[in-house]
Amino acid sequence: MKARDDLSPGGHAAGGAVAAPERVRSEGARVVRAGFIPLVDASVLIAAAEFGFAAREGIALDLVRDVSWANVRDRLAFRQFDVAHMLSPMPVAAALGLGSNPSPTITPFSLGRGGNAITLSTRLYARMQAEADLAGGETALANAEALAKVIVRMKRDGEALPTFGMTYPFSSHNYELRYWLAAGGIDPDTDVRLIVVPPPLTSDALAAGAIDGFCVGAPWNMVASERGVGRIVAAKQDLWPSAPEKVMATRPEWADSHPETLSRLIVALDAAARWCDQPENRDALADALADARYVAAPVDIIRRVLRGEFTVDPQGSQRVIDNYFIFHNNLANYPRPSKALWIYSQMIRWGQIGHSAEGERLASSAYRPDLYRAALGPLPDPADDRRIEGAVAGDTFIDGHVFDPSGIPAYVAGFPIRVADAAPLSRDDI
């Protein structure tokens, strides 16, 4: 493991120059092709490429913008990408054989937390105000309960039920939207209709009345509220502050055949993530993100999104969400298996799969803290990899439930709203 020495932070600058040629021969050229979707939560990858963190590790990070998560998944599977910006549930779904092209996918590094929000049309929000006397500053839970009242009335009057957009069947947005609805007493499968809308199209779809709300990443919630068509009723932080968001994913085969490159990439991403969290770097980050090659959205909106300064409604009401984006702090990059298991619990809750010991093992295997530690050092302690989530003050779930990874069936059964009989895990679903 002589190569490991020059990977330790601080030590690689001197050693890297000597060792690099040998590795280039053994692992091939150090160009790493990374697929991404234009979203603010791709910041760490974009910063690594734009601000020299990848180059410092001898990696040419070639970012390739894509249009759909299905494409990202397929192009990673079919070797057009070496690594990819992915939704945190995608590697878990792949491990469980869910979706239409499940192919082995792992994540050794999370790209941070936060960034999502739930936005409703101003039309629907006005009905909630009328129904539940909302003044505007209510909590996310109170907003969900107000929506529940509106839906009761809609059903009584025989109106069409609301349609909400999210991004992908195996997305944090799907599970977060469902979590929020269910916390307010709304059954996401029978009381509303959920459809998939590509993020850049969400505010148009809301304006056109094709959808009545959506859960999506930044900057699209703020884009809708700035346009005067949407009202932000919940942020990811309101649902569960340390909920997993995007990850950097790769194929296990690529990780096995490029251990040095992967290690260096993780070191580069870790440095980039640290940089992204520094308030003084946020303007430079916003400028880079706004570029047409990346997110291609107005720079002032991206700046405010990064600061968590929200215009929640067309009247200009402000809400500041502390730590709306965390790219590095509080171990935001650590791919903790308890997060994979929480995602698995939500897949069970909504009938995407049934519970089994084998399913638990597979779900957890998609998250690879061992690779994170191999690149960045021995912490955090693997003993906490299956820790209880949502039990610490300041990091609780909106409905007060606590997730214990060692008791997934009981945790799922504890939700009053869920799909009753989830289909059992069967490998022929692949």
Next chain:
Amino acid sequence: MSAKPLSILVIDENHIRASIIETGLREAGHEHVTVLHEIVGLARQIEVIVPDVIVIDIENPNRDMMEHLFQLTRAVSRPIAMFVDRSDTASIEAAVEAGVSAYIVDGLKKERVKPILDMAVSRFNAFSRLQRELADAKSALEERKIIERAKGILMQMRQISEEEAFTMLRQTAMNEKKKLTDIAQSVVTAAGLLMR
């Protein structure tokens, strides 16, 4: 070989490319081909058509919507993305490279689907080639127009012949190590700024 004819759905926002593929499929003897240009009402269409194979361009952001659809319903029974034979990496790469993706009802025999995919790939490629050639031809035409205009400006301002104007442009391009069209463009731009 008396298997029931395959029902094929082509989803492509590009009308020209879609019809190129449709023609190809019909020429290959497939009669049950449906072409959709937009995703509105897709779920219902799929229920009606019950396609065995869906061909979709990968630049279409609505692929994620289809993934959700397949997750929700069994309208298309057990669709699987893309490729019939995972071991056939060459055709997989060719398809991704060409920008085409497919969903195929599980259980269909590889021999029946592969020609469809191969045909879609070659038509996608032919279409890109056509577009490239068209773009090249267009820009060649544009370049020639700019050079003509620059020549005209020089002839008028300096009272010189067409040949002298062209020589002047070419000489300047050589001296400044720039493309002839770049010099011509700056003449046109400068004239636009200076005259009137």
